[in-house]
Structure formats: C-alpha cells, structure tokens
Amino acid sequence: MAKIVISEFMDNAAVQSLRDHHDVHHDETLADDAGTLKSVIAQADALIVRNRTQVTAGLIADASNLKAVGRLGVGLDNIDLDACRSRSIVVLPATGANAISVAEYVLCTAMMLLRGPVFFGTAELLAASWSRPEMSRGEEINGKTMGLVGFGSIGQTTAKLARATGFRTIAHDAFLPADDAAWATTERYATLAGLLEDADVISVHCPLTPQTEGLVGQMQFAAMKPGAIIINTARGGIIDESALAEALRSGRLGGAATDVFASEPITQDTAALFTGVPNLILTPHVAGVTKESNKRISAITAENVLRALQENSP
Secondary structure: OOEEEEOOOOOHHHHHHHHOOOEEEEOHHHHHOHHHHHHHHHHOOEEEEOOOOOEOHHHHOOOOOOOEEEEOOOOOOOEOHHHHHHOOOEEEEOOOOOHHHHHHHHHHHHHHHHOHHHOOOHHHHHOOOOOHHHHOOOOOOOOOEEEEEOOOHHHHHHHHHHHHOOOEEEEEOOOOOOOOHHHHOOEEOOOHHHHHHHOOEEEEOOOOOOOOOOOEOHHHHHHOOOOEEEEEOOOOOOEOHHHHHHHHHOOOEEEEEEOOOOOOOOOHHHHHHHOOOOOEEEOOOOOOOOHHHHHHHHHHHHHHHHHHHHHOOO
C-alpha cells in the first residue's frame, strides 16, 4: 500500500477513491507549511497539490520514495519540473478539466465589462439615482473581436464559447503549429502586437515563463484599441499590474478582469494599487474552480495518480 499526501483541497469522493487503495494523508494546511510538508512526504509515494504548494527541489530532496506529483489544475509554475525530472518523478496535470469553467468566466466578465455601468451601478440606483443615460452606454459583444493570447485547451474552449455569443476570434500562440486543426475557426496572428491592435477583448491563456513575464505592460496597453477590455485567468506576472492600473485610471482601457496576481494572496501594496480603479473585476484565482470543475479535476487527478503508482509498483 502506497502513501499519498494531499496538501490542498480536493473533492471528497476523489479522496475516498484514493483511500480505497492506499494510505492517504489529507491536510489543506500543509500548503502553507513547507517544513511540516517536507517531513510528511519523506516516506510518501505521491504528492497531490493545487497552485499554492511550492514543489521545490528542496521540498522533495528527502522524499526518496516519491514517484508522482498530481496537479489539481494545469499550471505547473509552482512545480520544479527539472528537479522532478532528475528524480524520475512524473508530474500529472489535470489537462482540460477546468477549461469550460475558465471559458465561462471569461465570457461572463467580458459581458459585464462591456456593459460596465449596468453591473457596477447598483449602489447608485439604491441611492435613488435613476441614471438611465449613464447605464445606457454599455456595448454589445456581438460583432466584437476577441483576441486570445495562448491557444491551448483553455484558449480553444474560450474561443468556441466566444464565437457562439457573436465574437470573431483571433489568437496568437508561438508554439501551436500553423497547420493545427484549431486554426480552422480562429484566425492565427503571427505576432502579439498585431493581435493587441485588432482585439476589442483580450483574454490571456499562456503559461508564466521567463519569456512571458511582463508580456503585457505599458507599451502593449498603449498599442491596444482605445476602450479595449483585458482579462487574465492565466498567471499573475504576465501582465504588469502597475501599468494595468494606470491604463484603467487614465481611461485608455475600457475595463479589466484579473483572477491572478504576481503575489497570491494579494499584498497590501497590490490592494492599494487597485483600490478605486474603475471598471475592474478582481477575483482570488478561482476562474477555473466551480463545483463541477473541482469534481472533474479531482477525479482526473486521482485516476492519474492511481495509474502512476500502479505502473511503478514492483
């Protein structure tokens, strides 16, 4: 019987499916206690994490039995892939399991931001301000162009939903081959600059890497259409937060939604940066987390880990 450590929240049914076969230690507080986690995984065969647990070379150094790291999600920037590879530890993301949740978040926030005054005017209305002219300045999504920065599973799912609601979809992805079937319904842009100039709504879906850190900053905001909307459900650090706040305050951008931040949970400095910024939606890294997606992600991760342990059993 193998030992599995789970350091963050996971659907109970999936946890039980693991317990049916192996010894499971599930403690959500471990994500914030690297010292205790390192001790707990010393004899573990598998570790299951979300995005808060930092799986570093130091953390797994003494985990001599560790064979698999299950990721409850798809981003891998919190996992030292080189360290895992050097130890033949397989890393198992739940690819595709949260794509529809993220796509729905993007469409929902895009609609809200384009109709801005309607959804942000409740307090004024309750204060007896019948401001119909102000709330009538919103825009339709029909006929607008959505530009996707990164066109993997989540970007493609977002494009599919966007087209169904009336968007034209364009995308930039430096790694997806030009002859990939995904380009059949979404126009491929060779450069990010071209996409930023043409899109009414920009949705970020690329991973955080040294190449994408600070990818969208002051220069890129200046190149966008006046009044453009930007939505980031990928990773904090891809968009320069100070430049984003300034672009919104100046009116250059029409609105923004960000579910991810350079530092999570957000710091007091980040909170101060965004306080009072207009037409802005901030959420705590939950775009891909719904009741349904949590069940899918947890079930897929449990299956992945069980399979990996079986394949590595003596």
